[in-house]
Amino acid sequence: MVFDPEQVKFGYAKSETLPRYCRECAYLKDCWGECPKNRLLRDPHGEPGLNYLCAGFKRFFAHARRGADALAAKITAAPAAEPTIGAGAVR
Numbered sequence: 001m002v003f004d005p006e007q008v009k010f011g012y013a014k015s016e017t018l019p020r021y022c023r024e025c026a027y028l029k030d031c032w033g034e035c036p037k038n039r040l041l042r043d044p045h046g047e048p049g050l051n052y053l054c055a056g057f058k059r060f061f062a063h064a065r066r067g068a069d070a071l072a073a074k075i076t077a078a079p080a081a082e083p084t085i086g087a088g089a090v091r
């Protein structure tokens, strides 16, 4: 069923029918225009296919990215942990 031609066509359409506004979006790899059933608007360039929830997605991704960047910085700055095997630490 997953490889049914109609299903495959639908899957590719999700990324191949994105309007320019999405293709140039900083959050493209997080969002991919979300579900095609919600792509009801025209983008600022006049292309159809913009998700009507776009403004909310952008606010969410901007908020989430700040937290993710801060977490990544803490992990990068932390000293490397000693490897462990099973439930106990190897000493």
Ligand code: SF4
Residues within 6 Å of the ligand: 021, 022, 023, 025, 026, 027, 028, 031, 032, 033, 034, 050, 051, 053, 054, 055, 057, 058
């Ligand atoms: S956040 Fe908006 S512009 Fe960006 S990929 Fe999602 S729907 Fe498109």
